[in-house]
Amino acid sequence: MQQRRVNFHTLGCKLNFSETSTLARQFEEGGFVRVAPNAPADICVINSCSVTEHADKKCRNLIRKLHRQNPDAIIAVTGCYAQLKPYEIGDIEGVDLVLSNNDKGSLYRRVLELSGKGRAHIYSCDTDDITSFFAAFSTGDRTRTFLKVQDGCDYCCAYCTIHYARGSSRNMPIADIVKEAERIAAEGQKEIVITGVNTGDFGRTTGEKFIDLLKALNEVDGIERYRISSIEPNLLTEEIIEFCASSPKFQHHFHIPLQSGSDRILGLMRRRYTSKKFAERIASVRRLMPDAFIGIDVIVGFPGESDEDFRTTYRFLEEVRPAFLHIFPYSERPGTPAIHFPDKVQSSVATRRVQELEELCDRLHADFCQQGVGEEDTVLFESTRRNGMMFGYTGNYRRVKAPYDASKINTICRVKLLNMDENHDLEAEFCD
Numbered sequence: 167m168q169q170r171r172v173n174f175h176t177l178g179c180k181l182n183f184s185e186t187s188t189l190a191r192q193f194e195e196g197g198f199v200r201v202a203p204n205a206p207a208d209i210c211v212i213n214s215c216s217v218t219e220h221a222d223k224k225c226r227n228l229i230r231k232l233h234r235q236n237p238d239a240i241i242a243v244t245g246c247y248a249q250l251k252p253y254e255i256g257d258i259e260g261v262d263l264v265l266s267n268n269d270k271g272s273l274y275r276r277v278l279e280l281s282g283k284g285r286a287h288i289y290s291c292d293t294d295d296i297t298s299f300f301a302a303f304s305t306g307d308r309t310r311t312f313l314k315v316q317d318g319c320d321y322c323c324a325y326c327t328i329h330y331a332r333g334s335s336r337n338m339p340i341a342d343i344v345k346e347a348e349r350i351a352a353e354g355q356k357e358i359v360i361t362g363v364n365t366g367d368f369g370r371t372t373g374e375k376f377i378d379l380l381k382a383l384n385e386v387d388g389i390e391r392y393r394i395s396s397i398e399p400n401l402l403t404e405e406i407i408e409f410c411a412s413s414p415k416f417q418h419h420f421h422i423p424l425q426s427g428s429d430r431i432l433g434l435m436r437r438r439y440t441s442k443k444f445a446e447r448i449a450s451v452r453r454l455m456p457d458a459f460i461g462i463d464v465i466v467g468f469p470g471e472s473d474e475d476f477r478t479t480y481r482f483l484e485e486v487r488p489a490f491l492h493i494f495p496y497s498e499r500p501g502t503p504a505i506h507f508p509d510k511v512q513s514s515v516a517t518r519r520v521q522e523l524e525e526l527c528d529r530l531h532a533d534f535c536q537q538g539v540g541e542e543d544t545v546l547f548e549s550t551r552r553n554g555m556m557f558g559y560t561g562n563y564r565r566v567k568a569p570y571d572a573s574k575i576n577t578i579c580r581v582k583l584l585n586m587d588e589n590h591d592l593e594a595e596f597c598d
């Protein structure tokens with residue numbers, strides 16, 4: 167009997183990547199053949215995102231495209247959009263299965279239970295009923311592995327729909343996470359990105375501490391590098407900073423959501439820190455890790471954001487000088503408090519503010535990468551090959567390129583960083 171083919175489509179965050187990769191392993195262990203996203207398939211699995219209206223639209227378009235390309239294929243949709251609007255997805259022609267985030271882990275079994283194409287089978291649940299923890303990590307797709315350690319969020323930021331899509335903050339025990347890291351090491355991966363929804367809030371359901379998780383992972387043989395995918399500023403403690411500075415494995419790379427440099431707007435957003443507190447966290451990181459890569463999230467166009475608020479944010483960013491900005495125009499999300507806030511910002515104004523921050527980001531990132539020229543550093547080369555070159559990242563996340571050499575893929579090499587090109591990539595000269 168011909169093996170059934172399955173393809174996977176991940177929209178959104180690192181967490182979704184880790185979960186899709188885990189689902190894919192279940193299908194492969196069940197005898198299915200995994201095919202490329204655009205290849206003909208008998209089953210198409212979508213792990214959706216709903217962080218913006220655009221993400222929902224992207225998922226709807228993807229469903230229609232897959233149904234056109236594979237009219238007989240089973241289409242199964244899970245993820246945050248499926249959690250928040252299961253019937254909206256179920257009404258789209260071609261959909262056979264819609265699974266909430268709480269049921270995501272049962273997707274493989276649910277697909278096997280289907281007798282063929284027909285009306286959509288919808289497994290939905292309310293936010294308060296999202297209690298399951300779907301253990302997940304990504305493999306095979308990239309050189310670094312996304313390891314899920316936490317899910318859900320108990321914060322209620324005024325613009326955010328993730329809390330409603332992912333439920334309350336929960337995690338698996340440190341001992342089980344260490345076992346996952348050992349499995350990843352056994353598969354030859356060298357780098358792990360620790361990921362979650364509110365990663366630093368780890369420990370809600372086990373009473374354990376995030377710092378203890380980091381210390382336990384630090385002892386896993388075979389993993390040489392760790393990155394923390396993102397951490398709320400109020401959860402980035404002095405103890406975590408000191409530990410990352412002293413550990414040879416935890417990289418000097420921090421992704422910290424700021425959202426606004428205006429305390430008035432931070433208050434409206436219901437964030438849990440002030441710009442002063444945020445700046446103090448950055449200063450603490452820099453005191454112990456002056457070479458650290460600091461990436462910052464910023465939302466522009468939040469209701470009530472005046473020109474003066476935006477200028478305050480711009481000046482604040484110029485002062486703290488992050489290495490990179492992740493810039494998001496505010497997106498109205500149903501069910502969030504901010505959707506009812508007055509003083510909405512015109513989209514043309516938000517677009518102009520995004521452009522201004524993109525220019526600032528380009529300058530800041532160029533400066534950060536240029537500072538590496540002439541230094542010696544270590545790079546983990548990845549399998550990406552472009553124009554005869556291979557690419558990798560230093561510990562503090564500078565991208566480095568060198569002539570392709572298969573023997574150096576997935577190895578950590580010592581290099582001297584030479585010229586920076588227009589993409590802010592640094593040429594590497596091998597030291598050994």
Ligand code: SF4
Pocket residue numbers: 319320321322323326327328329363364398
């Ligand atoms: S911390 Fe705020 S922005 Fe982040 S997931 Fe939780 S509610 Fe959303």
